[in-house]
Amino acid sequence: MSWIPTSLTAALRAPGLAPLWRSVAWVAGLFSALIALGLLLQQLNPEKRDPWKSPELLALKQQLVSEPNNESLKQRIRDLDLRLRQRHAAHLARVRTGRWLLLGGLVVWVVAARQLAALRKTLPVPKPDPEAEQKAEQVAAWSRWAMAATGAGIGLALLTVAFSSRTALSPQPVAAAASDFATATELALNWPRFRGWDGSGVTLHTDLRLTWGTNSTAGIAWKSPIPAPGYNSPIVWGDRVYVSGGTAAKREVFCFDARTGALLWQRPIERVPGSPPKAPEVPESTGFAASTMATDGRRLYVIFANGDLAALGLDGTPVWSKNLGVPKNPYGHSSSLATWQDRLIVQFDQGEGEPGASKLLAFDGPTGRLLWQQSRPVEASWASPIVVELAGRPQIITLAKPWIIAYSPADGAELWRVEGMEGEVAPSPIAAAGLVLAVVPSMKLMAIRPDGAGDVTKTHVVWAAEDSMPDITSPVANDQLVFTVTTPGLLICFDLKTGSKVWEKELDLEFHASPSLVGNRLVLVSKTGVILECAAARQFKELGRSDLGEEVHASPAFAPGRMFIRTVKHLVCIGPAAQALAQQP
């Protein structure tokens, strides 16, 4: 191999060949450059060529979903699809050949350019260099600096990287914080707020005896005195029942054992930062503890008429408390609390609609931090908000004069609003069969489609039934019928789909408690303590009544096999007696 290459190289390096090599080098170089550029462009945006990303094709396929029998459309899809895929294949082939061409071009270029370079090579003309040594010293010095600089430079670069990066990764568990609230199922199986988890007054625990005839107390499992007055309704979590009570002097939370009725603990809410030293004047008709408590399954929340708001652990240990200011409210604050995930939702309406007076507030359950607040263009109201999943999104539904407004619990953004609330708004909204039902006190019942945005007064009111309507109690509904009962005792049944009246019935009773649904049974508790059970059906049918013999203003709460009713003095449990319960799961 010694002589062949040498002679060969000698031949190739005949000086005469220089121009040839030069032109070859130029041609090959330009050729390669062009190919390389082409390939680069192909490489830079391949997406354009990917058939599966063609917006046109996607659009056509989308269109086909809406018009499945459009043959010409199908044909267009097929043609386009074929065209796109052929283009894709062509692109791949092009790139493949392009790469080989580039390789070839470069080989030729390298060979030619090398020959050229060899031909141009001339022997160096070294001159004796007297100060070579000094130069060497110079270079040595520079070298030291260069090396130090390299080291330092890299070191600094690494340092900047090191100190510009933060991390959240640590041995602490994070998942715990994620679910600091009960699941929807848990909430639904308990009675975590006024009128149940979704505020509809419907219980999932349908196997319970509600009445037992009038002249006995057979149905009463137990009956325990509540140490402090209050119009709020009981809430239930697990086998605990909670109520609040209050006077100008002292405001408290009480916890009862659901099985035995024993008062397990009572916790005064005192030394609340910002709480007025002297309790405000509030009328007897509402008192200090008209608002029902709420729980997210981890903490209890309670609010009083003096604006004190507090969170307790399920065992009564204080978590946080604050004062929202004494509400400007002729009857005293009575809107009940609501929760969403680990958030507390407070509807705090006051005044005559002066801007900024009425608010909707969301607090972080564990800390009490204010997460967001929305000022509401409404007057004081006494209705309670509900938080429900409607039209695929969680919504807070609020009633007050003059607006029905829905908010997003995540950020408080207003979702939609409907005008038309009048009078003193006390009945709370409910959601049934995908509709929102709102009572305009003693005037009408409205059904609203909750999938709108902005002011949907014109567009989303499905129906409105003008009739003698409640001024205190809230409606209740299954997915076919809606029931309302007025204070003087007029019970009306509407068709949920149409709003047409199905039947009405004069009851010889007065009502402050809102009606409830137990399976297909409608339960009413009268002001005088009469429990009335009738069929939630298209004809009125009384199924039974019993008498507690005590005044009742609060709405009942439910647990598996039990119903809890707060009378003016007592907490009453309707259901099998404690020892009977022991066997039950």
Add this chain to the structure above:
Amino acid sequence: MNLAGRIALAVVIGVLAWATGARAEQRFPPPEFESDYQMPAMTTPPPRALVWQYIDVGVLAVALGVAVWLVHRKRSRTGVLVLSVLSLIYFGFYRTGCICPIGAPQNVLFGLLNPNYAVPWPVVGLFVLPVVVALFAGRAFCAGVCPHGALQDLVLLKPVQVPLWLERGLSLVPFLFLGAGLAFAATGSIFLICKLDPFVPLFRRHGPTWSLLLGAAFLLVGTVVGRPFCRFICPYGALLRLAAMVTKWRVRVTPDLCTQCKLCEQSCPFGALRQPSSGTPDPRTLPVERRRLLALLLLWPALIAVGAWIGAHLTVPASRLHPTVRLAEFYLEHKKHPKQYPIQSPEALSLLRAEQTWPELQAAALQLRHRIGLSMKLFGGWAGLVVGAGLIGLAVRRSRTDYEPDSGACLACARCFESCPQELLRRGVPIPLPTAASAAQPQSVVANLPTAAQTTNR
């Protein structure tokens, strides 16, 4: 049917046997076809057969042998050139890279530290052979066997000399790169050296745009700067450099008498050729140099400590190169600032996995980060060590009587041989005649000869 083919068949059969083995009877029967339908088998084309890996090692060994012979015995630049072309074709364009000796150190270390990856013998061979050769005969691998080197060598057209001081300054980089590559490989984070390799994508004619462009850029720079990757980046080169420093048979411009004609001075495009320097130091500078050396020796441990300290602080960003840690961090970030990722997007699916396996993932990530922190400290220490050693190396004065390549930096490309008149005489190759371009040239040569003689007689 060739050997590979037969092995392929064996593998397929093996796989099928394994597939239709123990659990087969558990399988719910597919439909019984009334037509005489034969159910096709799933094809399993085998990977590149094992023999070929041994063959590669064999070829490597042979090529190394030839290279040594060409450089030390035959002393033929042309030969080396031809060999490098062949290597480029075989190791480069035919074998398209992985696993190559440059990446092999990572596999070796990874294999030694990772229980469920045992280094295959061929890989060990790829790693060891060039080093051994370098220990005895210099960087023959770089000269004509490494496809990366060959490629750059071929495109080197108009060498410009990189100033020596810059050369020395940058010569630190390969060592640091080697340290980083090993540090990451040891923890299984990433094979950095392979990830950043600029030429393998060219050999494959496939790869991410950025790396193809990187390769192109290196080649373009390489047309004027001799082998930029080999000199200023290549981590394996750093290893071989260390080995070649203590090589037994050094590459010399000529085995014969050096006439100090300086004709070879410019002939090395890689800045490896060193001028003669009298070992006798200048008495005026001597104390300064002594003090400098002393200071550096004392400074060395401090440098190492600083390096380790920096390394320790690199733990967090470095550990992000490990997919597991990265996922854990991504998950936590997502928990803090939730973001809606499109349905079935990789991000969404990764987050789902993190969600489902969080405690284990967290534990794994933390453990990994601990290990990575350790290796980063070591890397930092190594960096300090390298810088210190470099400075000290400069501080000690070497004496050279002749023009000769620095045995560590010399890539044994045999270029300088051609430029030495003595060598050409020895080989009976005609000395190139002066061209019109340099008329003054012959005298200069002649003029130098006596001075050379004097210097030697001194």
Add this chain to the structure above:
Amino acid sequence: MTPASPPNPPVSRRAFLRDGVRLGAMTGLGALLGLASTRSKAKPGYVWQIDPNKCVRCGNCATACVLKPSAVKCVQAYPICGYCELCTGYFVPEPNALTTAAENQVCPTAAIRRRFIEEPYYEYSIDEELCIGCGRCVEGCTRFGNGSFYLQIRHDRCLNCNECSIARVCAGDAIHRVPASQPYFIKTTAHE
């Protein structure tokens, strides 16, 4: 002076030093070989492969491979295929009709061949030249079917990079080195 003549004293000291270091290096390499031999029992080496039970069909296989089109392809495990007429791996979620027309196919490159066997059974097979390894069909088959479609790295195409660029971004952490002697996962799911 001639090459034969003994070198000057300082050089010889250096030479001695060098010999020492070289010896050390050699012993070091020897030790390394020893260690390696204890660790690697003539392992035939490794290849990259996808564990179908960890694969989550994120689509990275189609995009992240250094090869275009990817070395990952969908494979059909015929013995566990249901030969369904309505193949959720072949048809889009709501096919307009159970025909091979473009608008009904889930595969973006029409790489799945549908062949009638007998009422009501159809054979589905993959044309690897067209398949890009996106895993859309795998998702459909796995979600509603027997999971007889699944993604595998095809070793006649795979370059077996030292650093598999898909493995680095795999959303399911499904890609790992497997012994080259068993280069494929063969699905044998017991249907229970």
Add this chain to the structure above:
Amino acid sequence: MRRLVSRRWFVGRGVVAAVLGRLAAVVGAEARAAKPPANPFAYDITKFRTIDPKWLHYQQVAQFKVPRSEARRVAIGPDQNLYVSAGNYVCVLNTAGQRLNEFALPSPVRCVAVAGDGLVYVSLRDHLEVLDSKGQRRASWESPNKKTWFTGLAVGDNDLFAADSGNRVVLRYDRSGKLLKRIGEKNPDRNIPGFVLPSPFLDVELHPDGLLRVNNPGRHQVLAFTVEGDMELAWGKPTMAIEGFCGCCNPIALAILPGGRIVTCEKGLPRVKVYSVRGELESVVAGPATFADNAKACDPTDCTTGGLDAVADRAGRIYVLDPVANDLRVFARRDGPTASSQAS
């Protein structure tokens, strides 16, 4: 001069390439930094995951774990107790989920049925066992077929029906274990299409109207057979839409409500639905949202690990077994005409 030009040319190209490289890098970086693009390869079925509330007439009233792992099928006895086949056991639970009794068997129990007289019929993979109400083994019946794979049982006053997925047939035995008939095998003359089973989910139920109901998952249908093996009617159509059955093989399990309406269970998109006897969809009991674990079970492993089973009690409550979550959920109608009647 040319040389200079050419050098500049080299350098120029170098610069151009470098610039392009940087550009590409920057573009790439931005592409990565920007919000992720939708996965072009997504197989999107999200819109089928949510169910129109107008169908949801049921609500969950209870949920409890199955005391043993690997729950497969559930049956209800005349005593209104639940018999759950789980692992190698048959667990007897009351409707509140308390374990009342437990029968151990030698190998995994595929399915179970309880006769009016309290006898418990259990199918292991390839044969049947008869237990008394105390769990004492009374008899063991072999299957006439090879590669038998029992996946469904139904028992009437004097017949037992066993669905054999392995042989794609429903076997009719008398109560003494004598094989009387092979029902549902492909038979063009009696225009019986035959069962198409991509995976072993063949179920059989005895309907109050005296006909058998058998699912034909590969055809996305429910078939009605006389006990003599004549096919009377078939309903069900393949679609992802709520009113039909989707995927490769659905429905996978059946249950009969008092009054004869038919409950169907599906895998893939885990759904439990109620159909009229004629096969019109009446309501959806629960969907993927409820059975999240089950829905996930289909990825990353394949869908044969998913699936549901259901039974209905006298009060019309539906008990759904989720083998993935290994629990039972109890559903009752919202406007329950059934809800008031006391269960257990």
